[in-house]
Amino acid sequence: MSLNENIEIIRERIHNAAIKANRNSKDIKLLAVTKTRSIETIEEALSNNIEFIGENKVQEAEDKIPHLKEKFKEFHFIGHLQSNKINKLMKLRPDLIHSIDKYSTAEKLNNYLKQHSMIQDILIEVNTSAEDSKFGITPDKTLSFIKSINKLENIRIKGLMTVGIFTSNEKLIRDCFIKLRELFNKIVATEIPNVEMKFLSMGMTNDFEIAIEEGANIIRIGTAIFGARNY
Numbered sequence: 135m136s137l138n139e140n141i142e143i144i145r146e147r148i149h150n151a152a153i154k155a156n157r158n159s160k161d162i163k164l165l166a167v168t169k170t171r172s173i174e175t176i177e178e179a180l181s182n183n184i185e186f187i188g189e190n191k192v193q194e195a196e197d198k199i200p201h202l203k204e205k206f207k208e209f210h211f212i213g214h215l216q217s218n219k220i221n222k223l224m225k226l227r228p229d230l231i232h233s234i235d236k237y238s239t240a241e242k243l244n245n246y247l248k249q250h251s252m253i254q255d256i257l258i259e260v261n262t263s264a265e266d267s268k269f270g271i272t273p274d275k276t277l278s279f280i281k282s283i284n285k286l287e288n289i290r291i292k293g294l295m296t297v298g299i300f301t302s303n304e305k306l307i308r309d310c311f312i313k314l315r316e317l318f319n320k321i322v323a324t325e326i327p328n329v330e331m332k333f334l335s336m337g338m339t340n341d342f343e344i345a346i347e348e349g350a351n352i353i354r355i356g357t358a359i360f361g362a363r364n365y
Protein backbone atom coordinates (compact mmCIF):
# COMPACT_ATOMS: atom_id res chain seq x y z
CA MET A 135 0.00 0.00 0.00
CA SER A 136 1.25 3.51 -0.78
CA LEU A 137 1.84 6.16 1.85
CA ASN A 138 -0.98 8.20 0.39
CA GLU A 139 -3.39 5.25 0.68
CA ASN A 140 -2.31 4.61 4.29
CA ILE A 141 -3.00 8.23 5.16
CA GLU A 142 -6.42 8.10 3.51
CA ILE A 143 -7.31 4.93 5.41
CA ILE A 144 -6.25 6.51 8.72
CA ARG A 145 -8.32 9.62 8.03
CA GLU A 146 -11.32 7.42 7.25
CA ARG A 147 -10.83 5.45 10.49
CA ILE A 148 -10.51 8.71 12.49
CA HIS A 149 -13.70 9.94 10.87
CA ASN A 150 -15.58 6.72 11.71
CA ALA A 151 -14.33 6.65 15.30
CA ALA A 152 -15.36 10.29 15.71
CA ILE A 153 -18.86 9.61 14.38
CA LYS A 154 -19.23 6.66 16.73
CA ALA A 155 -18.34 8.98 19.61
CA ASN A 156 -20.60 11.80 18.42
CA ARG A 157 -17.61 13.96 17.70
CA ASN A 158 -16.32 15.95 14.74
CA SER A 159 -13.12 14.56 13.24
CA LYS A 160 -12.04 18.14 12.51
CA ASP A 161 -11.40 18.48 16.25
CA ILE A 162 -8.83 15.68 16.19
CA LYS A 163 -5.24 16.43 15.19
CA LEU A 164 -3.42 13.65 13.40
CA LEU A 165 0.22 13.82 14.45
CA ALA A 166 2.35 11.74 12.10
CA VAL A 167 5.13 10.19 14.17
CA THR A 168 8.15 10.36 11.88
CA LYS A 169 10.81 8.75 14.11
CA THR A 170 13.16 6.46 12.12
CA ARG A 171 11.72 7.76 8.82
CA SER A 172 13.91 9.43 6.21
CA ILE A 173 13.63 13.04 5.13
CA GLU A 174 12.30 11.83 1.76
CA THR A 175 9.55 9.78 3.40
CA ILE A 176 8.54 12.66 5.66
CA GLU A 177 8.39 14.98 2.64
CA GLU A 178 6.18 12.50 0.83
CA ALA A 179 3.81 12.48 3.82
CA LEU A 180 3.81 16.28 3.94
CA SER A 181 2.90 16.44 0.27
CA ASN A 182 -0.02 14.12 1.06
CA ASN A 183 -1.76 16.47 3.50
CA ILE A 184 0.10 15.59 6.67
CA GLU A 185 0.45 18.87 8.60
CA PHE A 186 1.67 17.84 12.04
CA ILE A 187 4.81 15.80 12.63
CA GLY A 188 6.28 14.38 15.81
CA GLU A 189 9.75 13.13 16.73
CA ASN A 190 10.89 11.47 19.95
CA LYS A 191 14.66 12.01 19.88
CA VAL A 192 16.33 15.41 19.87
CA GLN A 193 19.35 14.33 17.83
CA GLU A 194 17.22 12.71 15.16
CA ALA A 195 14.90 15.71 15.00
CA GLU A 196 17.91 17.98 14.59
CA ASP A 197 19.13 15.88 11.66
CA LYS A 198 15.80 16.09 9.85
CA ILE A 199 13.43 18.91 10.81
CA PRO A 200 15.56 21.87 9.63
CA HIS A 201 16.23 20.09 6.32
CA LEU A 202 12.63 19.52 5.25
CA LYS A 203 11.79 21.40 2.08
CA GLU A 204 8.06 20.70 2.26
CA LYS A 205 6.13 22.98 4.59
CA PHE A 206 4.56 21.67 7.76
CA LYS A 207 2.20 23.36 10.19
CA GLU A 208 3.62 22.09 13.47
CA PHE A 209 6.48 20.06 14.84
CA HIS A 210 5.86 18.32 18.15
CA PHE A 211 8.40 16.70 20.44
CA ILE A 212 6.91 13.54 21.96
CA GLY A 213 9.89 11.71 23.50
CA HIS A 214 11.56 11.78 26.86
CA LEU A 215 13.39 15.10 27.21
CA GLN A 216 16.80 15.02 28.87
CA SER A 217 17.74 18.36 30.36
CA ASN A 218 21.09 18.42 28.56
CA LYS A 219 19.20 18.36 25.23
CA ILE A 220 16.97 21.35 25.94
CA ASN A 221 19.14 23.87 24.07
CA LYS A 222 19.26 21.71 20.96
CA LEU A 223 15.55 21.02 21.02
CA MET A 224 14.58 24.64 21.50
CA LYS A 225 16.57 25.70 18.43
CA LEU A 226 14.11 23.56 16.45
CA ARG A 227 11.23 25.63 17.83
CA PRO A 228 8.81 22.82 18.73
CA ASP A 229 5.19 23.94 18.67
CA LEU A 230 4.36 21.55 21.49
CA ILE A 231 6.38 19.36 23.87
CA HIS A 232 4.19 16.42 24.94
CA SER A 233 6.36 14.88 27.53
CA ILE A 234 7.22 16.96 30.59
CA ASP A 235 7.20 14.80 33.73
CA LYS A 236 10.00 16.19 35.88
CA TYR A 237 10.20 19.48 37.74
CA SER A 238 13.96 19.84 37.23
CA THR A 239 13.56 19.53 33.44
CA ALA A 240 10.73 22.06 33.41
CA GLU A 241 12.82 24.45 35.49
CA LYS A 242 15.77 24.20 33.11
CA LEU A 243 13.46 24.64 30.15
CA ASN A 244 12.04 27.75 31.81
CA ASN A 245 15.52 29.17 32.36
CA TYR A 246 16.31 28.74 28.67
CA LEU A 247 13.02 30.34 27.69
CA LYS A 248 13.56 33.34 29.96
CA GLN A 249 17.06 33.92 28.58
CA HIS A 250 15.71 33.84 25.04
CA SER A 251 12.43 35.68 25.72
CA MET A 252 10.43 32.70 24.52
CA ILE A 253 7.20 31.03 25.61
CA GLN A 254 6.72 27.27 25.23
CA ASP A 255 3.52 25.22 25.15
CA ILE A 256 3.80 21.86 26.87
CA LEU A 257 1.74 18.86 27.90
CA ILE A 258 2.26 16.88 31.08
CA GLU A 259 3.00 13.19 30.48
CA VAL A 260 1.02 10.94 32.81
CA ASN A 261 1.76 7.26 33.40
CA THR A 262 -1.79 5.88 33.35
CA SER A 263 -0.80 2.22 33.10
CA ALA A 264 1.38 1.98 36.22
CA GLU A 265 4.00 0.15 34.12
CA ASP A 266 7.49 0.79 35.48
CA SER A 267 8.93 0.96 31.98
CA LYS A 268 6.85 4.03 31.15
CA PHE A 269 7.74 7.66 31.56
CA GLY A 270 5.22 10.06 33.06
CA ILE A 271 4.07 11.25 36.42
CA THR A 272 1.59 9.14 38.38
CA PRO A 273 -2.04 10.29 38.17
CA ASP A 274 -2.27 11.08 41.90
CA LYS A 275 0.69 13.48 41.71
CA THR A 276 -0.37 15.24 38.52
CA LEU A 277 -2.42 18.07 40.02
CA SER A 278 0.24 19.17 42.49
CA PHE A 279 2.88 18.81 39.76
CA ILE A 280 0.90 21.14 37.51
CA LYS A 281 0.53 23.66 40.32
CA SER A 282 4.29 23.73 40.84
CA ILE A 283 5.18 23.96 37.13
CA ASN A 284 2.64 26.68 36.75
CA LYS A 285 4.95 29.01 38.68
CA LEU A 286 7.48 28.78 35.85
CA GLU A 287 6.31 31.82 33.95
CA ASN A 288 7.58 31.08 30.43
CA ILE A 289 5.96 27.66 30.25
CA ARG A 290 2.32 27.25 29.25
CA ILE A 291 0.56 24.04 30.25
CA LYS A 292 -1.90 23.05 27.52
CA GLY A 293 -3.02 19.58 28.51
CA LEU A 294 -2.06 15.98 29.18
CA MET A 295 -0.44 13.14 27.28
CA THR A 296 -0.26 9.41 27.93
CA VAL A 297 0.94 6.22 26.30
CA GLY A 298 -1.71 3.54 26.84
CA ILE A 299 -0.90 0.16 28.34
CA PHE A 300 0.73 -2.29 25.94
CA THR A 301 -1.78 -5.13 25.76
CA SER A 302 -4.46 -6.54 23.50
CA ASN A 303 -7.00 -6.26 26.33
CA GLU A 304 -9.25 -3.45 25.15
CA LYS A 305 -10.73 -2.77 28.56
CA LEU A 306 -7.32 -2.17 30.16
CA ILE A 307 -6.39 0.21 27.33
CA ARG A 308 -9.68 2.07 27.66
CA ASP A 309 -9.16 2.39 31.43
CA CYS A 310 -5.90 4.28 30.79
CA PHE A 311 -7.63 6.76 28.50
CA ILE A 312 -10.60 7.19 30.84
CA LYS A 313 -8.15 7.89 33.66
CA LEU A 314 -6.43 10.60 31.62
CA ARG A 315 -9.71 12.20 30.59
CA GLU A 316 -11.02 12.24 34.16
CA LEU A 317 -7.78 13.78 35.36
CA PHE A 318 -8.05 16.36 32.58
CA ASN A 319 -11.59 17.26 33.65
CA LYS A 320 -10.57 17.50 37.29
CA ILE A 321 -7.78 19.93 36.39
CA VAL A 322 -10.18 21.99 34.28
CA ALA A 323 -12.57 22.17 37.25
CA THR A 324 -9.74 23.27 39.56
CA GLU A 325 -9.32 26.44 37.45
CA ILE A 326 -5.62 26.98 37.96
CA PRO A 327 -4.58 30.44 36.70
CA ASN A 328 -2.67 30.34 33.39
CA VAL A 329 -3.38 26.65 32.83
CA GLU A 330 -5.37 26.21 29.65
CA MET A 331 -6.43 22.58 29.35
CA LYS A 332 -6.82 22.21 25.63
CA PHE A 333 -5.20 18.97 24.49
CA LEU A 334 -5.62 15.32 25.38
CA SER A 335 -2.81 13.53 23.53
CA MET A 336 -3.53 9.81 23.57
CA GLY A 337 -3.85 6.99 21.09
CA MET A 338 -1.31 5.36 18.76
CA THR A 339 -1.56 2.87 15.88
CA ASN A 340 -3.00 0.06 17.97
CA ASP A 341 -5.41 2.00 20.14
CA PHE A 342 -6.31 5.36 18.58
CA GLU A 343 -9.96 4.50 17.96
CA ILE A 344 -10.47 3.77 21.65
CA ALA A 345 -8.64 6.99 22.48
CA ILE A 346 -10.93 8.99 20.19
CA GLU A 347 -13.97 7.44 21.85
CA GLU A 348 -12.55 8.57 25.20
CA GLY A 349 -11.90 12.14 24.10
CA ALA A 350 -8.42 12.31 22.51
CA ASN A 351 -7.89 15.40 20.36
CA ILE A 352 -4.30 14.65 19.38
CA ILE A 353 -3.51 11.13 18.22
CA ARG A 354 0.08 10.09 17.49
CA ILE A 355 0.39 7.64 14.61
CA GLY A 356 3.57 6.12 13.19
CA THR A 357 3.23 2.51 12.06
CA ALA A 358 -0.21 2.78 10.46
CA ILE A 359 1.03 5.60 8.23
CA PHE A 360 4.60 4.55 7.44
CA GLY A 361 4.66 0.79 8.09
CA ALA A 362 6.70 -1.14 10.66
CA ARG A 363 9.84 0.55 11.95
CA ASN A 364 13.33 -0.85 11.31
CA TYR A 365 15.67 0.24 14.04
Ligand SMILES: *Cc1c(COP(=O)(O)O)cnc(C)c1O
Pocket residue numbers: 167169190212213297338339340354355356357358
Ligand atom coordinates in the same frame (compact mmCIF):
# COMPACT_ATOMS: atom_id res chain seq x y z
C1 LIG B 1 6.52 5.88 18.45
C2 LIG B 1 5.52 6.65 19.22
C3 LIG B 1 4.20 6.77 18.78
C4 LIG B 1 3.66 6.09 17.51
O1 LIG B 1 3.57 4.72 17.68
P1 LIG B 1 2.91 3.78 16.56
O2 LIG B 1 2.50 2.58 17.32
O3 LIG B 1 3.97 3.50 15.54
O4 LIG B 1 1.75 4.50 15.96
C5 LIG B 1 3.32 7.53 19.54
N1 LIG B 1 3.71 8.15 20.67
C6 LIG B 1 4.97 8.07 21.12
C7 LIG B 1 5.33 8.78 22.38
C8 LIG B 1 5.92 7.32 20.42
O5 LIG B 1 7.17 7.25 20.89
